[in-house]
Amino acid sequence: xxxxxxxxxxxxxxxxxxxxxxxxxxxxxxxxxxxxxxxxxxxxxxxxxxxxxxxxxxxxxxxxxxxxxxxxxxxxxxxxxxxxxxxxxxxxxxxxxxxxxxxxxxxxxxxxxxxxxxxxxxxxxxxxxxxxxxxxxxxxxxxxxxxxxxxxxxxxxxxxxxxxxxxxxxxxxxxxxxxxxxxxxxxxxxxxxxxxxxxxxxxxxxxxxxxxxxxxxxxxxxxxxxxxxxxxxxxxxxxxxxxxxxxxxxxxxxxxxxxxxxxxxxxxxxxxxxxxxxxxxxxxxxxxxxxxxxxxxxxxxxxxxxxxxxxxxxxxxxxxxxxxxxxxxxxxxxxxxxxxxxxxxxxxxxxxxxxxxxxxxxxxxxxxxxxxxxxxxxxxxxxxxxxxxxxxxxxxxxxxxxxxxxxxxxxxxxxxxxxxxxxxxxxxxxxxxxxxxxxxxxxxxxxxxxxxxxxxxxxxxxxxxxxxxxxxxxxxxxxxxxxxxxxxxxxxxxxxxxx
Numbered sequence: 001x002x003x004x005x006x007x008x009x010x011x012x013x014x015x016x017x018x019x020x021x022x023x024x025x026x027x028x029x030x031x032x033x034x035x036x037x038x039x040x041x042x043x044x045x046x047x048x049x050x051x052x053x054x055x056x057x058x059x060x061x062x063x064x065x066x067x068x069x070x071x072x073x074x075x076x077x078x079x080x081x082x083x084x085x086x087x088x089x090x091x092x093x094x095x096x097x098x099x100x101x102x103x104x105x106x107x108x109x110x111x112x113x114x115x116x117x118x119x120x121x122x123x124x125x126x127x128x129x130x131x132x133x134x135x136x137x138x139x140x141x142x143x144x145x146x147x148x149x150x151x152x153x154x155x156x157x158x159x160x161x162x163x164x165x166x167x168x169x170x171x172x173x174x175x176x177x178x179x180x181x182x183x184x185x186x187x188x189x190x191x192x193x194x195x196x197x198x199x200x201x202x203x204x205x206x207x208x209x210x211x212x213x214x215x216x217x218x219x220x221x222x223x224x225x226x227x228x229x230x231x232x233x234x235x236x237x238x239x240x241x242x243x244x245x246x247x248x249x250x251x252x253x254x255x256x257x258x259x260x261x262x263x264x265x266x267x268x269x270x271x272x273x274x275x276x277x278x279x280x281x282x283x284x285x286x287x288x289x290x291x292x293x294x295x296x297x298x299x300x301x302x303x304x305x306x307x308x309x310x311x312x313x314x315x316x317x318x319x320x321x322x323x324x325x326x327x328x329x330x331x332x333x334x335x336x337x338x339x340x341x342x343x344x345x346x347x348x349x350x351x352x353x354x355x356x357x358x359x360x361x362x363x364x365x366x367x368x369x370x371x372x373x374x375x376x377x378x379x380x381x382x383x384x385x386x387x388x389x390x391x392x393x394x395x396x397x398x399x400x401x402x403x404x405x406x407x408x409x410x411x412x413x414x415x416x417x418x419x420x421x422x423x424x425x426x427x428x429x430x431x432x433x434x435x436x437x438x439x440x441x442x443x444x445x446x447x448x449x450x451x452x453x454x455x456x457x458x459x460x461x462x463x464x465x466x467x468x469x470x471x472x473x474x475x476x477x478x479x480x481x482x483x484x485x486x487x488x489x490x491x492x493x494x495x496x497x498x499x
Contacts, residue, residue, distance in 0.1 A: 001032045001039040005052040018053045025049070108157055108375055112137050115152045129321060132328040139332050139451045141369075141376040161377040165368035170409035171384035173401030177408070180221050184228060185399045193232055193395070200229040219258065224404065227255040231398075236362055236390045242298070242315045248388065249313070249359060250299055256404070257411040261418075262302045270294035272307050272340035273333060276451045295333055295453060299357075301414055303421045306345070307337045308414065309356045316361035323360045327367075329453075330358050334369050335376055336451040346431070347424040355381055355413050362388040366406060382406055 007025050119134035133146045144161045187199035207222035230251050246265045254261050274294030299311040312330040334354045341347050349371035357364045368381040386403045389395040
């Protein structure tokens, strides 16, 4: 009679997880017992079978085409947790789920799993950044900007991802942009900020007059003048609050787009991240007992009510760790928006690329997030560090045009994305009208189709309701605990007691 390990390797039924494989093996043992096989006289040891399954799973020897990610992670927890007698390095509410890997464990998917397993069973408490790196990986995102990316994924994959994401020439100003900026550079050299402001006011006035008289006018020149004028008037300082920074950056971006973008700021809660949290609860068949809210966002770009991307902001003076944590949060938020668009309007993930800003004071990086080889990949879209001016040196750099060139490419990307989203939305509406109305079957979700977020604070504790727990929607939308310690959350206990 075959052992469990031999049976699993020979499996022809494509059992997706250990429970089903073990159940099938019990049936096999029963049949062998009926046939008088002596080895089948005793019931197989459950824990030993589980260890054998974990071993051949890691070796890639299981002959199934799909393996659930929750099964992979939970087997790692079972085997290592029993040996080390320590709980996994997971904060309350940060969960795994029962979704499938798109392929058997090989290549980049195997690298992701091994990275997750290593972090889960690290002998010492994980740093906050390492912990968020794990959540990014559990979301199916290959972030080649994290520390040790080459060691985790290998040089070939890292270079390929960077080539996919990089737009090498967007920081090179066009001749037209240089011609527009030349008189502004001269004005700043001759008279400083006052002379520059006078020059752009003059340019804005001329452009407005030409537009009113319906004469042909240079739209790009008008947008550049509008953006530069706003920065000069606001005169950014290092003590600006986060909200003030969002206001300046969002105005500049929209000015360069001709004020055609729908940019929403003010720490709005995200529908896409709320949807992801509800999906996780559904997959785990778990009711948290409290209302579920989306993450608060700093600056969304929308097409009507659809969220297209999000940019996150930190004020000057925040630590490097806080900025790095924000970047990892931003990756998962933008991934959840891509998944939301795929589900609700039918656009393929392969047809989507999200560009978004991650801002720290007056500086920002522009990163790319896209879908490739059944996972999400992310790196910088340009190596140029964007910077709004706040000093003589930075004004000279800004008027050289590289930052403006990148921002112009960014807004063109957003406008093109909005156009494609609107086309898919119309197509989706047409299909819904002609399709049969029936309840859709529940679909199995692959790794990379969930985004992992930290939990919200519980709205009530110990079942007690009090007057100060009655909150407005805006107050209760989301409590960000990315930078806080663990919370007592039954969601975590439920997740890691899965068999």
